[in-house]
Amino acid sequence: MEKFxxxxxxxxxxxxIISLLPLYWLVTNSFKTSSEIYQMPPSILPAKLYWGNFKELFDGQPAVRWMFNSFFVSFTTTALSVILSASAAYAFAKLHFKGKKIFFMLLIASIMIPKETFIVPLFKIIVAFNWIDTYQAMIVPNLATGFGTFMLYSFFKAIPDSLRESAKLDGASEWMIFSKLMLPIAKPGIGALFILNFVTVWNDYLWQLLMARSKEMNTLTTGVASLQQAINPNIGLKVAGAALAALPMIIVFILFQKYFTKGMTAGAVKE
Structure with missing residues (x-):
């Protein structure tokens, strides 16, 4: 057994180690000059830590504004989306109403539809609301997610109905049962969903590219992509921008990985 x-x-x-090599190469190259990045054979470590790429990124581009936009859009979208998903999941798991099974089947079916298939009508709706180049254009279309509701459904379904019935006998309202009793029990799943949604919104390049028209409204992903497309021989600047865009996701996962791993497995129970 020990040998196995x-x-x-x-x-x-x-x-x-193999999967981490691209990330390592990205980070180390961000501290190299462009000539050192292109040299052959490539150096494993920078000859000297070169901070000029990051200095040029923040001096020549509104990188601070891009970072704020990314954090604001990602956090706001994720927080509201988790609230809506938890509310819907609790309703489907514990409440009884007419058409419940049909609505739940439609919800599951919506997960199978890729966002790209309805991006044109969604874009027309945003134009009709005159929301182009605004925060609400990036936030509102991503609030209701069938995946989030389906993921939390299993957590609420696994909670014994006797807990809810006991709380109702004690005079607790439905909102109190949901907020004070059910949500704390489903915290691992909510934490996992928060991380997944945050990463998804942070990397939602296509939609953010369509919505952001001014340079100041760019998020970090679209802003870094604009550096890639610009006619600029400084490859070090582009690599530094890509490393900066990847860093927050790494930090978020490291800080909340225990909730992520626990949440991804805690809901996998038989009914």
Whole structure:
């Protein structure tokens, strides 16, 4: 058994190192000059930490505004989306109303439809509301997600109905049962959903590209992409921008990975 564990751990470690190599290369190249990035054979580590790429990024581009836009859009969208998903999931799991099964089937079916298929009518709606180049254009269309509701549904479904019935006997309202009793129990799933939604919105390049028309309204992903498209020989500047865009996602996952791993497995129970 110990020999098997050693072999399996070695295999996992090898694949982990391979998967981290692109990230390592991105970070180290952001601290190199353009000439050092292009040199052959490439250097594993920078000869000297070069901060000029980041200095040029913040001096020549509104990178601080891009970062604010990304955090504001991602956090606001995720927070509101989790609230809506949790409310809908609780209703489908614990409440009884007419057409419940039909609505739930439609919800599941919506997960199978890629966003790109309805991006044109959605864009026309945003234009009709005159929301182009605004925060609400990036936030509102991403609030209601069938995936979030379906994910939290299993958590609420696994909670014994006796807890809810006991709370109702004690005089608790439906809102109190949901907010004070059910939400704390489903916290692992909510944490996992928060991370997934945050990463999804942060990387929602296509929709943010369509909505942001001015340079100041760009998010970090679209702003960095504009550097890639610009006629600029400074590859170090572009690499620094890409590294800056990836850093928040790494930090978020490291800080909340225990909620993510626990939340992804806690809801996997048989009814």
């Amino acid at each position: 564990d050693l072999i399996s751990n070695t295999i996992v470690l090898t694949f982990a």
